[in-house]
Amino acid sequence: MRRRLLRSTLAIALVAVVVLGLPLGVVGTALLHQRADMRLERRADTVALRVARAESAGTPLTTALVADLLPKDQAVRVTMDHRRITLGTLPTGAVTSVTSGDGGPLRATLVAPAAVRGDDVGSVWAAIAGLAVLALGAAVALATVQSRRLAAPLEELSRRVERVGEPSYDDRPVAGNVPEIDRVQVALNDADGRLADLIRREREFTANASHQLRTPLTGLRMRIEEIRALAQAPAMTVEADAALTQVDRLVTTIEHLETAARHRDDEPGRIDVGSLIAEHVETGRWRSRFDDAGRDLLVLADGRTDGRADPETVRQVLDVLLQNALQHGSGRVRVRTSSEGGFVRLRVADDGRLEGPHAAVIFARGVGAGSGIGLTVARELARRDGGDLLLVGTAPTTFEALFPAGRPV
Structure with a gap:
């Protein structure tokens, strides 16, 4: 029973962790992606503003102009007056791009590796996994305590059930503090009392019936012995002997059934x-x-x-x-x-x-x-x-x- 309680509680906790943890991880990942996109968009806006000022001042548009805003694996494409200028080094592999939201004739599109959107995603899932392990551990601990609380009195109750009707039956309350188990204990005590009374009455009936049958059988045997003693024909003697044999057999049968009923046989x-x-x-x-x-x-x-x-x-x-x-x-x-x-x-x-x-x-x-x-x-x-x-x-x-x-x- 304890194992079943542990397995069922662990299964419920696992389902709860999956139902709550997976959506939480998905939502957390989406929020991290959104935060990364906003960060890239702000950088693109800053690049667009700096390029616009440099263009107005007649400053040459070179990578050095925005070097502090672009890591080595990122670049920006500037579009203005039908011109397109790329500043920085374009990344290889999967990329993500964000365009500035300025809305004017000058637009800056920041190009970065796709991995920048998932920098903190692993930490989020690791945190969720850690919390899931803690939740499962707590569930196992609580299930262990609860299973002991429930299983111990039930195991004791099952042992007592095996002794219902026997002199060794223990009618003391099971220390379980569980109302349902206490009610079962009361019902078992009542059943034990009824069984004890039934067994007592059956044994008394068996003893009384055996005693009451032996008395007339003894008298019948004596009468048959007298008939045999008075018999003059050999056929009467033979019949009397047969009747005595049947009387002895009936006495033996009664004793055998009485022994079987009381389980006193060897x-x-x-x-x-x-x-x-x-x-x-x-x-x-x-x-x-x-x-x-x-x-x-x-x-x-x-x-x-x-x-x-x-x-x-x-x-x-x-x-x-x-x-x-x-x-x-x-x-x-x-x-x-x-x-x-x-x-x-x-x-x-x-x-x-x-x-x-x-x-x-x-x-x-x-x-x-x-x-x-x-x-x-x-x-x-x-x-x-x-x-x-x-x-x-x-x-x-x-x-x-x-x-x-x-x-x-």
Whole structure:
């Protein structure tokens, strides 16, 4: 910002110097030329008067008569009674001539080098150039002071903006003595207060929701364990075990989302994404759900797929993509994992087509027939682990989740 202020102020000063200095120099040059012409004209008048007196007295008209009035490089042409006499030495090169303004029968034309009209012009332009340099120097000095006065509080304000919503945010006024900056500081303080209150309420809601959900889940687990203990048929035991697995999975999901919301997660460990996905498809009963819907679910893995990701993040992203394919897609669903370009890629594709505006805003909240947050949450979870979730094809519909690759565990 300081450089921009300096450059802009210097440009304005330069324009002002050019706009004012050039006309001043032109006018000064014209005045010097006019003064030189008047000086030559007065000398021509003096020469004409002296020649007229000499002619009346019968004195011979020689150069010595006007030698004190003519420098070596100047001459005078005297015209009288149809006679023309040249006194002095005519200059060579460019010349200027001035005729006496006597108006009588005798006229004296002074011939001098053209340079005599510009003897002082260089001094005028040198003075203007010196004043221009002084003006530009003063402008730079003032711009430096002004830029420091404006930039320092703005730079401090920008640093504080980066900490809005954090405990280290400094709400003290910026010492800038600039009303506009002070008003921005007040607005930032208000925004920080609102953000702090919003974060507090969201964290309280997250903690309350987690606590309130754990209590009924604990009771549900106890009831299912009692049902399993009272089960007499093997099929009932199997179903009870499956229900317990889903309850445990729901508790794990709640804890994982709570950790993600509070940003208390550690660096993800190394996992075999392909093996985890193949296992989750079976334990999460996804294959049976697709079988019940009369659709095929194909799971493939291209070589080793070791990556850095939280296992629960991978499971939840896969759940969202499979639920989306089951609810909104059609035909066979293909789940393929591969390692390429520094990422483990989880690709889920079905035979459906994604058309209309949903293709452009598919990850925005509220889009879709359901709650409209599944894909949004899945993308946020993937990005929290250093990956991403992308829509890579619309015909057929294909989503790809990326997780950072890692060495084999």
